[in-house]
Structure formats: C-alpha cells, structure tokens
Amino acid sequence: MAAIVNPDLDRCRSQATFDPLLLTYFIYDGPEKTKRRRFLQHLALKESKKVNDCQLSELSKEEQYEVALQKVTATYRRIFELGLQDPADISLYRNTFIEGHPFAIHVLAFLPAVQKLASEEQKAKWLPLIERFQMIGTYAQTELGHGTFVRGLETTATYDPKTREFIINSPTTTSAKFWPGGLGKTANFVVLMAKLITNGRDCGLQSFLVQIRDLETHQPLPGITVGDIGQKFGFGFIDNGFLILKDVRIPRDNMLMRYAQVLEDGTFVSAKNDRLLYGSMTLIRSHMASACGRALAMAATIATRYSAVRRQSEINAGAGEVQVLDFQTQQYRLFTQIASAYALLMAGEESSAVYRTVSSEVETGNLQNLPILHALSASLKAFSSWQMMFGIEQCRLACGGHGYSSASGLPKLYANEVSACTYEGENTVLCLQAARFLIKSYNAAEKGEQLPSLAGFLQAPKGEKSRLTENLELDQLIAAYEHRAARQVREANSRFLSHLNKGATATEAWNQSSQSLVEAVVTFSHAFVVRAFIEKVTSSVLEPSLSSVLIQLAQLYALHGITRNSGQFLKGGYMSDHQLEMVENKLYELLAALRPNAVALVDAFEFPDGVLDSALGRYDGNVYEELMEYAKRSKLNKTEVHPGFFKYQKPFVDSLKSQAVAQSRL
Ligand SMILES: CCCCCCCCCCCCCCCCCCCCCC(=O)SCCNC(=O)CCNC(=O)[C@H](O)C(C)(C)COP(=O)(O)OP(=O)(O)OC[C@H]1O[C@@H](n2cnc3c(N)ncnc32)[C@H](O)[C@@H]1OP(=O)(O)O
Ligand SMILES: Cc1cc2nc3c(=O)[nH]c(=O)nc-3n(C[C@H](O)[C@H](O)[C@H](O)COP(=O)(O)OP(=O)(O)OC[C@H]3O[C@@H](n4cnc5c(N)ncnc54)[C@H](O)[C@@H]3O)c2cc1C
Numbered sequence: 001m002a003a004i005v006n007p008d009l010d011r012c013r014s015q016a017t018f019d020p021l022l023l024t025y026f027i028y029d030g031p032e033k034t035k036r037r038r039f040l041q042h043l044a045l046k047e048s049k050k051v052n053d054c055q056l057s058e059l060s061k062e063e064q065y066e067v068a069l070q071k072v073t074a075t076y077r078r079i080f081e082l083g084l085q086d087p088a089d090i091s092l093y094r095n096t097f098i099e100g101h102p103f104a105i106h107v108l109a110f111l112p113a114v115q116k117l118a119s120e121e122q123k124a125k126w127l128p129l130i131e132r133f134q135m136i137g138t139y140a141q142t143e144l145g146h147g148t149f150v151r152g153l154e155t156t157a158t159y160d161p162k163t164r165e166f167i168i169n170s171p172t173t174t175s176a177k178f179w180p181g182g183l184g185k186t187a188n189f190v191v192l193m194a195k196l197i198t199n200g201r202d203c204g205l206q207s208f209l210v211q212i213r214d215l216e217t218h219q220p221l222p223g224i225t226v227g228d229i230g231q232k233f234g235f236g237f238i239d240n241g242f243l244i245l246k247d248v249r250i251p252r253d254n255m256l257m258r259y260a261q262v263l264e265d266g267t268f269v270s271a272k273n274d275r276l277l278y279g280s281m282t283l284i285r286s287h288m289a290s291a292c293g294r295a296l297a298m299a300a301t302i303a304t305r306y307s308a309v310r311r312q313s314e315i316n317a318g319a320g321e322v323q324v325l326d327f328q329t330q331q332y333r334l335f336t337q338i339a340s341a342y343a344l345l346m347a348g349e350e351s352s353a354v355y356r357t358v359s360s361e362v363e364t365g366n367l368q369n370l371p372i373l374h375a376l377s378a379s380l381k382a383f384s385s386w387q388m389m390f391g392i393e394q395c396r397l398a399c400g401g402h403g404y405s406s407a408s409g410l411p412k413l414y415a416n417e418v419s420a421c422t423y424e425g426e427n428t429v430l431c432l433q434a435a436r437f438l439i440k441s442y443n444a445a446e447k448g449e450q451l452p453s454l455a456g457f458l459q460a461p462k463g464e465k466s467r468l469t470e471n472l473e474l475d476q477l478i479a480a481y482e483h484r485a486a487r488q489v490r491e492a493n494s495r496f497l498s499h500l501n502k503g504a505t506a507t508e509a510w511n512q513s514s515q516s517l518v519e520a521v522v523t524f525s526h527a528f529v530v531r532a533f534i535e536k537v538t539s540s541v542l543e544p545s546l547s548s549v550l551i552q553l554a555q556l557y558a559l560h561g562i563t564r565n566s567g568q569f570l571k572g573g574y575m576s577d578h579q580l581e582m583v584e585n586k587l588y589e590l591l592a593a594l595r596p597n598a599v600a601l602v603d604a605f606e607f608p609d610g611v612l613d614s615a616l617g618r619y620d621g622n623v624y625e626e627l628m629e630y631a632k633r634s635k636l637n638k639t640e641v642h643p644g645f646f647k648y649q650k651p652f653v654d655s656l657k658s659q660a661v662a663q664s665r666l
Pocket of ligand 2: 423429
C-alpha cells in the first residue's frame with residue numbers, strides 16, 4: 001500500500017511551475033539514462049536490504065567495517081553476475097547498495113594508479129587480477145610526517161643490482177605510511193610512493209607495487225607491520241591504516257615503469273615530466289566537484305522536504321502556524337544551497353570533460369595542457385568541497401533540533417563528506433598550486449601573450465564598470481565574477497611584487513602574499529562555477545517552464561556570491577552602491593519566486609529514501625512518525641531500567657540521602 005504523503009509536502013509538489021521529470025532528465029542526461037538509473041537503484045536497494053538491513057551509522061566502528069565488507073563483497077558479486085561494465089552503472093549500483101566501504105581506494109585510486117603508472121606489460125599482468133579483486137590494493141602515499149609536501153616523503157626503495165630487487169624501508173618514525181584507505185585490514189597490495197635510490201643516487205619519488213599480506217592467510221608478510229589507525233571524525237566503515245616496512249624486497253619489475261625506469265644495472269631513466277606521477281590524484285580531484293554537488297544535493301533535499309513539513313510559529317497572528325519554508329530566512333538558507341548543489345554538479349561535468357580531453361592528450365604524449373588541468377582540478381576540488389562543507393552545515397542548522405539527531409542523516413553526511421577538504425590535497429595547499437598557474441598566466445597576459453581559454457578572463461580590460469541591470473543579464477553576471485577574479489589575481493600579484501621589492505626572496509614573498517593568493521584562486525573557481533552553470537543552462541534545449549526556473553536558480557547562485565563578497569565587487573567602483581542594493585533586492589525577489597518550486601527542485605535529484613537515510617528527508621514527509629520510531633529503536637531503550645541505574649545512579653542518590661539524614665541529626 002502506498003504511504004500517505006504529508007499534505008503540506010503534497011501541496012508544495014503541486015505548486016511547481018515545471019515538470020520535475022524534465023529536470024531529472026536534464027540532470028541525468030536524458031530519459032534513457034534516467035530509466036536505467038532508476039532500474040539500477042531499485043535493484044541495488046532491494047538486494048542491499050536482503051544482505052543486511054542495519055544502518056551503518058548505528059554501529060560501532062568495528063561493526064561498521066564488518067557490515068561494509070559484507071555489503072561491498074555482495075555488491076561486487078552482483079555487479080559481476082549482472083555483467084555491469086559501464087563505470088557509471090557500476091558506481092551508481094555500488095553507491096546505492098552501500099554508502100561507503102573498505103574497497104573505495106582499491107577502486108578509486110589503486111586501480112587508476114596502476115592504469116596510469118604501469119607499463120603496458122605490467123598492466124597486462126596486473127589489471128585483470130585487480131579488476132577481479134584477486135589483488136586488493138590501496139594508494140600508500142601519505143606518511144605520518146608528510147602528506148602535503150610529497151617531495152618530503154621518507155620511505156626509501158634502494159635498488160640492489162645483484163639481486164635485481166628493490167629493498168623498501170621506513171627509516172624513521174615519521175616515514176610510516178599513514179591514512180591510506182583500506183590499508184588497515186583489507187588490502188593485500190599497495191601502490192607505494194617511495195624515494196628511489198639507485199647507484200647511490202637519490203632519484204626522487206617513484207611508485208612501486210608492493211605485496212603486504214599473504215593471499216591465503218592474509219597475515220602481514222615478513223618485514224611488514226600494518227594496522228588500522230583508529231577512530232576518525234567520520235568514515236567509520238573504512239579502515240584507514242598505517243604501514244611500516246623493514247627490508248622488504250620486491251622484484252625490479254614491481255616498480256611502475258610507464259614513465260621512469262630503472263634498468264637491470266641500476267641505471268635510472270627519468271620521466272618526460274615528473275608530475276605524471278601525480279596522475280591519479282588529478283583524476284580524483286577532477287571528479288570531486290560532482291561528488292561534492294551530489295552530497296550537497298542530498299543535504300538540500302533533506303532540509304527542504306523537512307522545511308515543507310515542519311510548521312512552527314505564525315507570520316500573521318491568528319492565521320495559524322506556517323511551514324518554516326515560508327520564512328524568508330529559511331528560503332535564503334536553503335534555496336542558496338539548492339542553487340549551489342546545481343552549480344557544483346554542472347561545474348563538475350565541465351571539469352570532468354576537461355579531464356577527459358587533457359588526459360587523452362597526455363596518453364598521446366602531449367603534455368601542453370597538463371598545467372591547466374592541474375590548476376583547474378586543484379582549485380575546483382578546494383572550492384567545491386568548501387562550498388559543500390558550508391552548505392551541508394547550513395542545511396543541518398536549518399532543521400533545528402532534529403538536524404542534530406542522527407535520524408536526520410545530516411551529521412553523518414557532514415562527518416563523512418567534510419574529509420573532502422583534506423584528502424587528495426589539503427584545500428589551501430591546492431589553492432596555492434592553482435595560484436602558480438594564475439600568476440604565470442597574469443604575467444603572460446601583461447606581456448600580451450595569448451592565454452588558454454581558462455585564464456582568458458585575465459585579458460579583460462582594467463577599469464571597466466559593471467553593466468548589470470535589473471534584468472540580471474547572464475553575461476553580465478559572468479563578467480562581474482571574471483572581473484572580480486582578475487582584480488584579485490592582480491592584487492595578489494602586486495602584493496607578491498611589493499614583498500620582492502622590499503628585498504624578500506621569491507619564496508618568502510610568495511608566503512607573505514599567500515592568503516591573498518588563496519583568495520584570488522577562490523574567486524577564480526567561483527567565476528568558473530558561475531560560467532559553467534549559466535552556460536549549461538543556456539546551451540541546453542529545455543522547456544521554457546524549466547529553463548526559466550533554472551535561470552532563476554543560476555541568478556540566485558550568482559547574486560548570493562555577490563552579496564556575500566560585496567566588497568570585492570565594489571572595489572575600484574566596478575559595481576555601484578545602487579547596483580549592489582539592486583542585487584540584494586533582486587535576490588530577495590528570487591527567493592519568493594523560487595518558493596513554489598523548491599520541493600520540485602530537490603525531488604528532481606531522485607534520491608531514493610534508502611540512499612538519503614533520513615527521517616527528515618523522506619519522500620512521503622512522514623517525519624514525526626519516523627523520528628518516534630527511530631527514538632524507540634535507541635539501544636538505550638532495550639531495557640526499561642538501565643543497569644547503570646543500580647550500579648551508579650541509585651547508590652549515588654542513596655549515599656546523598658543518608659548523608660543528608662546524618663547531617664540533619666547533627
Ligand atoms: C566515470 C569515471 C569515474 C572515474 C573515477 C573517479 C573518481 C571519482 C572521485 C569521487 C570522489 C568521492 C569519493 C571519495 C572517497 C574517498 C577517497 C579518498 C581518497 C584519498 C586519497 C588521498 O588522499 S591520496 C594522497 C593525496 N595527497 C595529496 O594530494 C598531496 C598533496 N600534495 C601535492 O599534490 C604536491 O605535493 C604539491 C602540493 C602539488 C607540491 O608538489 P611539489 O613540491 O612536487 O611541487 P611544486 O609545488 O614544487 O610544483 C612543481 C610543479 O609541479 C606542478 N604540479 C604539481 N602537482 C601537479 C599535478 N598533479 N599535475 C600536474 N602538475 C603538477 C606544479 O604546478 C609545479 O609546476 P610549475 O613549477 O610549472 O609551477
Ligand atoms: C579521510 C582521509 C582519507 C585519506 N586517504 C588517503 C589515502 O588513501 N592515501 C594516502 O596516501 N593519503 C590519504 N589521506 C591523507 C591525505 O591525503 C592528507 O592528509 C592530505 O593530503 C593533507 O596532508 P597533511 O595531512 O600532511 O596536512 P598538512 O600539510 O600537515 O596540513 C596541516 C596544515 O598545514 C598547512 N600547510 C601545509 N603545507 C602548506 C604550504 N605549503 N603552504 C601553506 N599551508 C600549508 C595546511 O593548509 C593545513 O592547514 C587521507 C586523509 C583523510 C583525512
């Protein structure tokens with residue numbers, strides 16, 4: 001029997017001015033893909049329940065690990081049985097079946113690292129085993145003492161030409177590998193980043209395939225000390241681990257030799273470009289805007305549906321309590337996050353497309369656009385994970401007290417997803433990487449050189465004024481963001497030069513201007529996202545009813561950024577006070593205009609309830625019933641009287657009672 005839908009939520013749905021199904025097609029690339037998506041999600045949820053129906057977030061870390069392992073093995077068993085081949089189908093099926101699992105780094109980093117860094121011969125030998133999970137691996141780069149500064153890694157791989165082996169060592173406490181996902185208990189292989197030493201010479205960082213556990217007994221091999229790193233902020237289902245290597249010998253052939261090689265006599269042949277070694281990091285970074293957009297879309301769905309169901313306080317005295325979604329402050333909080341989710345999803349599509357283009361160029365030996373890909377993937381990874389982090393928290397706060405309950409699904413979403421600000425490169429550090437590209441491009445532009453299109457905005461004439469009017473022209477919104485970015489890059493460059501002129505070395509001057517550089521990179525990414533959002537909406541063939549709502553959403557995204565950073569748009573008189581006031585007024589108008597469409601905008605993401613895993617975000621809006629059920633399931637309710645009552649509480653109360661009696665007798 002179909003569940004009765006909460007009438008407030010039902011009414012919100014009926015108020016929509018567009019057909020959400022058309023928006024779903026727009027998000028997921030047409031009716032065919034949407035149909036397939038629904039089919040796979042339905043199948044995955046049904047089968048997942050059969051394997052184990054418990055909620056991971058209700059379990060201890062050890063239990064989470066075990067259930068996640070049970071589920072991920074069942075997932076892949078089914079993926080093979082179903083014959084799924086398309087990576088998009090596989091990740092959709094897996095991510096619906098299970099929210100997270102210990103094979104994540106095997107799939108996301110170990111496999112791509114071998115694909116990218118191994119020679120053809122090595123790939124032919126290892127990839128079939130890796131793809132069929134006969135080898136399960138992780139990407140072991142970070143050490144206790146170094147994550148960011150990769151050149152500072154201390155693990156050594158010393159070549160012994162007599163035996164044609166590398167001898168791997170962790171020479172110091174800080175050289176222990178630390179953090180790799182799946183290392184603690186799951187992996188039997190690692191792609192290991194280590195300093196290559198051959199013929200007595202340090203040849204810098206290289207990658208090696210190292211077996212760490214026996215394939216049958218799973219015991220660590222001789223010379224290997226390995227384990228889990230313990231409780232974390234989130235990601236309880238992944239066994240991030242540590243690894244210490246002592247005189248571990250691997251054959252010469254286990255160095256991943258696509259780009260650099262060590263010959264049998266120990267001669268080192270260097271790569272055409274050392275940075276190719278960082279390829280799997282770039283791959284993940286390039287796809288992270290989409291992943292962040294998805295996470296924010298989940299949070300926005302939960303908070304928006306709940307805000308349609310939740311009634312509290314009156315706007316007009318005596319007229320009854322209103323849906324909290326009717327408060328302008330709530331609309332501001334939530335609609336700006338819905339807009340951000342869409343913006344990140346579109347920007348993610350764009351950055352994945354850039355990744356595909358540049359990586360196929362790299363495959364043919366053309367490295368010309370590698371710096372562009374690095375700058376874009378690094379800066380967008382940082383920007384989108386920061387926006388997602390801030391956005392999920394806004395959604396959680398927008399749910400009031402119930403947002404603090406695990407039943408809302410929001411605490412675990414935040415705790416898991418916030419790690420994206422750190423893994424694959426700490427955000428600030430990645431911004432500073434992108435800053436190198438922007439500053440170089442800026443100086444090239446000053447010399448009148450042609451710039452790649454990504455940096456083309458730096459060539460815009462200075463001293464322009466904004467021509468944005470009440471019509472909120474989309475080209476003027478892009479122009480405003482690109483003007484702001486160009487100005488921030490120029491200012492950061494001036495700071496850098498002024499420190500140089502005062503006698504600082506280049507690296508000191510860079511450090512003294514680094515906050516300014518990071519801010520410039522944030523404005524650059526923001527401009528990229530605004531452009532990607534607007535271009536995707538305007539270049540797609542859409543029903544007018546849908547197109548007008550998406551344009552409103554893109555305008556809201558852009559206006560929100562202007563009001564939050566108004567100082568930067570006012571600088572140099574680019575925008576006038578009058579324009580800024582107009583922007584604020586228009587933003588408030590857009591909130592009211594989007595109100596009838598809010599629920600449809602999040603419904604269109606089509607997150608199944610089983611994926612949202614939230615009492616507040618249920619499609620049927622039966623929030624209160626589910627919250628009560630959730631409370632009743634609390635483990636503390638298993639007994640009417642907790643044993644702690646007799647162990648601690650009663651003796652304590654009784655002791656005070658007898659003391660009081662004793663005192664009253666004095
Ligand atoms: C459908 C398709 C599906 C596809 C699937 C796709 C996947 C989908 C993904 C979805 C995800 C959701 C699920 C998540 C689950 C959990 C996952 C958790 C995973 C966590 C894994 C990790 O966490 S794993 C460790 C990552 N650990 C770092 O991330 C270290 C940061 N640290 C550095 O990255 C370097 O250390 C740092 C700072 C650059 C300095 O390195 P350094 O000192 O050597 O370099 P310098 O600063 O001197 O720079 C020297 C020159 O190299 C240039 N350059 C530098 N990097 C470059 C590069 N990558 N490419 C090109 N060029 C590069 C630079 O631009 C300079 O160029 P120039 O000189 O011309 O300016
Ligand atoms: C959930 C999770 C999963 C992970 N999975 C893996 C994995 O599978 N494999 C793996 O190898 N690693 C993994 N890591 C490690 C991760 O990649 C690193 O933690 C990350 O790259 C940050 O490096 P760090 O820890 O050394 O931070 P640090 O660099 O020590 O950062 C501390 C502070 O110093 C600042 N800082 C550092 N250097 C600079 C600089 N040059 N300029 C300005 N500021 C600077 C940072 O901005 C930050 O504020 C994982 C981490 C997490 C949290």
